[in-house]
Amino acid sequence: MTGKRRAAVTTSPGGALRFAPLRLRPPRADEVVVRLAGCGICHTDLSCRSGVAAGSILGHEGAGIVERVGNAVRAVQPGDAVVLSYHSCGRCAACLRRHPAGCEHFWRLNFDFQRLDGSSGYLPPLHGHFFGQSAFATHALANERNLVRVAGDLPLATLAPLGCGLQTGAGTVINSLNLQAGERLLILGVGAVGLAAVMAAKLRGAAAIVALDHQRQRLACAGELGATQTLSDVRQIAQLPALDAVIDTTGEHGVIQAAWQRLRRGGTLVLLTGGGVVKFSHDRRIISVIQGDAVPQQFIPYLIAQWRSGHFPFDRLLRFYPFGAINQALDAAQTGEAIKAVIRFD
Ligand SMILES: [Zn+2]
Ligand SMILES: [Zn+2]
Incomplete structure (x- = not known):
């Protein structure tokens, strides 16, 4: 030293x-x-x-x-x-x-x-x-x-x-949403947190992993890590099939609103930015998640094991x-x- x-x-x-x-x-x-x-x-x-x-x-x-x-x-x-x-x-x-x-x-x-x-x-x-x-x-x-x-x-x-960041993205998919094989997920914003969610959704065998971002480099990265579809324009959200879950990392109201419209009945919108309250109605769930609901002493060793075997x-x-x-x-x-x-x- x-x-x-x-x-x-x-x-x-x-x-x-x-x-x-x-x-x-x-x-x-x-x-x-x-x-x-x-x-x-x-x-x-x-x-x-x-x-x-x-x-x-x-x-x-x-x-x-x-x-x-x-x-x-x-x-x-x-x-x-x-x-x-x-x-x-x-x-x-x-x-x-x-x-x-x-x-x-x-x-x-x-x-x-x-x-x-x-x-x-x-x-x-x-x-x-x-x-x-x-x-x-x-x-x-x-x-x-x-x-x-x-x-x-x-x-x-x-x-x-x-x-923090990777635990949050991956933990949201695995712990908070407990995403199941065959489910459809939309991720709004694919910085490190969003990309960790992409990798975790792939781990879980999601049928659709859609990534939205305005930076091409990030979308390319999302595609390499398992996104099945990438969107660069919020208007493309309207064409998506019904979604089981949406994870927002942007905090942008217009984007969240558009995604909410595609969420199936009983689906879940996750807000990760902890920002202002977003008000919606009806029978879909909005949750605000901190640190991917992870117990670090359990979840970080799990992520390390997945990384060592090439899955994260x-x-x-x-x-x-x-x-x-x-x-x-x-x-x-x-x-x-x-x-x-x-x-x-x-
Ligand atoms: Zn952090
Ligand atoms: Zn305490």
């Missing part, structure tokens, strides 16, 4: 990140310090760049090696390879039902840059604890609950994006950037030039 601990922190709203020394307090009993090998860039990092205080450390698709553990940690030990995912409290009704994506403290633990009790393990002027990891840094102060131990011989920077080739979406080029990576994610940009730490 070489070099000093450092973090890429926010400056002005929406502005470039700058590097600052990373100073952490010692881990609490249930906390874990992870030396990062890689971190994916997710749309949420881009949107949060403008809404957070200067000095905030974003990044929530980390993977790395456990360096130090608190004295009550049992799930991992120093030297273990881990993928980091979203955080949850472990004590609320949803967590006790083994549905941590529905944790009643989800917002506070993942977006509030503090621990549940309001304290911080990051020394001022830094703000950390984003998704229980703040992984745009050489080291993350994580919690035992948001770590997934993985085999030590896997390329960790490649696995990093499984922790998500590595084809990745483009790597050194940590020093993080602003370039963020720009590439923003413009769509990279479907999934991943920071690599050396």
Whole structure:
């Protein structure tokens, strides 16, 4: 291990990140310090760049090696390879039902840059604890609950994006929709989340996997990964046969409305953007899904197994950037030039 601990922190709203020394307090009993090998860039990092205080450390698709553990940690030990995912409290009704994506403290633990009790393990002027990891840094102060131990011989920077975006897309198909062989699915927007849904729908043996996007490169990619039909114009939706399910990653009302018209009675529309309420009537279901309803410690190993057997080739979406080029990576994610940009730490 070489070099000093450092973090890429926010400056002005929406502005470039700058590097600052990373100073952490010692881990609490249930906390874990992870030396990062890689971190994916997710749309949420881009949107949060403008809404957070200067000095905030974003990044929530980390993977790395456990360096130090608190004295009550049992799930991992120093030297273990881990993928980091979203955080949850472990004590609320949803967590006790083994549905941590529905944790009643989800917002506070993942977006509030503090621990549940309001304290911080990051020394001022830094703000950390984003998704229980703040992984745009050489080291993350994580919690035992948001770590997934993985085999030590896997390329960790490649696995990093499984922790949020890919889990969300694939989990929506497999867990939330429980899509069945022979069903027809339309995916609105095929960035990394939508493409993960395409791959998962193929895994499930869907009869039709229709992808809509305005970027040709993404549609080509969707076709290679299993989409049976690609659409570049929202008006083409009207010609589709009745659909069993629609997954929206765009948040665009007009597109969602057009897709809703093609949904069969009893079909399901999934909203992944968590945005404004969309009002519809009748006997079709609208659900809003967080993190693909996945339990990371079960679902991420499942995705890794599918990847290793060639059925979830998500590595084809990745483009790597050194940590020093993080602003370039963020720009590439923003413009769509990279479907999934991943920071690599050396
Ligand atoms: Zn994310
Ligand atoms: Zn909880």
